[in-house]
Amino acid sequence: MMIRICLSLTALVCATTLLTAQRAALPTTDAEARVLAATINVEDLRKHLTTLADDAMEGRETGQPGQKRAANYLRAQLEDLSLPAIGPDSSYFQSIKFSRQAWEAIRLVHNGTELRHLWDYYASPGTNTSRDAIDIEEITFLGYGIDTDTYSDYRDHDVAGKTILILAGEPRTRKGNFLLTGTKDPSDWSLNDGRKLELAKAQGVETVLIIDPAFRRNVQDIRKEVLDGRLRMVEQTEAERSFANAVYITPDLARTLVGKKNKKVVKARRRIEKSGKLRPVTVATDLQLTQRKAVSELIGENVLGYLEGTDSLLKEEVLVVSAHYDHLGKRGEAIFNGADDNGSGTSTVLEVAQAFVLAKDQGLGPRRSVLFLWVSGEEKGLLGSEYYATHPVFPLEQTIADINVDMVGRVDEKHAGDPYYIYVIGSDRLSSELHQINETVNRDFTQLELDYTYNMESDPNRYYYRSDHYNFARNGIPSIFFFNGSHADYHRDTDTVDKINFEKMVRIGQLVFYNAWQLANQDKRIEVDVRP
Known part of the structure; x- marks a missing residue:
């Protein structure tokens, strides 16, 4: 009662x-x-x-x-x-960033010939800043685009404002071990391209061209992203973006871009394997790159009540x-x-x-x-x-x-x-x-x-x-x-x-x-x- x-x-x-x-x-x-x-x-x-x-x-x-x-x-x-309040900054909220991004225009032109996106090259709208056409008159081969205390592709090399060409992954010794770990196990530099792009941004690099040996497999994921118009969670808003703009290219396109200096690039790569030191190779080129995006962003909150x-x-x-x-x-x-x-x-x-x-x-x-x-x-x-x-x-x-x-x-x-x-x-x-x-x-x-x-x-x-x-x-x-x-x-x-x-x-x-x-x-x- x-x-x-x-x-x-x-x-x-x-x-x-x-x-x-x-x-x-x-x-x-x-x-x-x-x-x-x-x-x-x-x-x-x-x-x-x-x-x-x-x-x-x-x-x-x-x-x-x-x-x-x-x-x-x-x-x-x-x-x-x-x-x-157990959320960040003593709040009740867990903030979530959402973004919907798509290419309005994505173009790469070499010597007047337009290359095919998702065939010769690919670029993710989610990891690039929107920008109109830029002219690229030279490319600098910069090894693997890594900088550590024991190995650096950037040390003593000023690449601010330049376009660099780098290899995916990280260097190995002639015995097959990874140079950074000294073992058969790769370091985070192989597993996290974002680390390379953050470093490039911090060094003032304008554009990164990445040679992707697994291009045909990896391009399928980008194809899905480009065609998918859904909102996705992101770690950064456009205003917080900390990556240099990047384009992944096929090994064949890389050889075409460096042309007669391909042997010098191969030699520079072998020098890294032998001595752990890079000698950059700069190549004159005629490239135009356009990466213009349509972006929709919003921020939501989860609310946390903890007992x-x-x-x-x-x-x-x-x-x-x-x-x-x-x-x-x-x-x-x-x-x-x-x-x-x-x-x-x-x-x-x-x-x-x-x-x-x-x-x-x-x-x-x-x-x-x-x-x-x-x-x-x-x-x-x-x-x-x-x-x-x-x-x-x-x-x-x-x-x-x-x-x-x-x-x-x-x-x-x-x-x-x-x-x-x-x-x-x-x-x-x-x-x-x-x-x-x-x-x-x-x-x-x-x-x-x-x-x-x-x-x-x-x-x-x-x-x-x-x-x-x-x-x-x-x-x-x-x-x-x-x-x-x-x-x-x-x-x-x-x-x-x-x-x-x-x-x-x-x-x-x-x-x-x-x-x-x-x-x-x-x-x-x-x-x-x-x-x-």
Whole structure:
């Protein structure tokens, strides 16, 4: 009866009073968990979702002002919960840079003859600065374009403002060992062309021509990039770019460019192998190079809410509870509010975070740490969660599971007669234990219909691969995705708050909480026992 009364009041205040008064009378963790779960309620969910799906958020499109406002709303909630700012510069954000780049014009002309891009040469728009045609009257062969304490192609050679021709990889001795390591194993100079291009930029080089012995294989990757118009994550914006412009050329084209001085270039290369010293070769030429790009850039933010665990032996392990908070933004005058997609999941994770904070304030745990993660860029191709998975704040090997909440506020046509259901996706793909935990806590606490239709490998919708949990699952982290199914307002400007079933959201939010509570508190970390 007391719990029923509490649900009609402000849940957080009431639950705190109840836990304080009755803790001695609560004999089991299950009973305490029920009280915590009861703080997930209609009033709070409605408050969060009404704000997030308001017209003022302009559809929360990644990189746009509405997404920034939504991120700041989430930040304010985390501050109110007294969660620490663990992002860079003591913020709650993990910034993500996105870019869409394509060639408007890419031309290389030699002695009046235009060479063929992706046949004689290739250049990546993502690693070059946009510029109009330049004339190149000479080329300097500069070995491998490397500079270290023990070996340098730049030492005593001024190449500022020049075009250099370099070899891919790094030098070897006549015995076949790599000169820089003294072994059969290459150094980072072979594995990271960006290092050479950063060095060239720092030395004032205007253009780098790289002889690629694996040209026919490598050009296929550039072909895909050139033809792909999607946004991609980048480490640097155009303003931050630190690479010299570069063009990869075939060995045949290299021989054509150096012409009669080819023997001198070969001799210079052999001298490196013999003595570890370079004698540059300068060649007169007649080249015109154009690298003009079309660039679209934006910056999004993941939002990080971290609750440290209380068990000294387990708190290094981290459970992630995730939802994407971005949506489609505006199209003309139409605002795509995204109440269900995914204001509903965003609000649900906020409520679960509040329940966990209350638990810790009352000395109830959790034993493991929990990261509440709101990602952006999902509508651009799961980019925010991909960024987190490749730039994790906490090591992936210490991440025990991901619970992902994406669209939990509506009822699809199949379940029109009973809204208390949820589609469960991915729970058994990596861990049979995760699947069983969800089954058990649902049976004991929430009694929703668990529908596994979209979890089947044969599902033509392939939802398992279409939400943010997948970027954890693909890294071997057990993941479970809660989803209410599609509806007529999916990705339309009619996905609004007035159509949300908040009572259903409460039950699903509580199911998320019970799963998270179990995973964060059980003695043994769940096992990965299913081969993908």
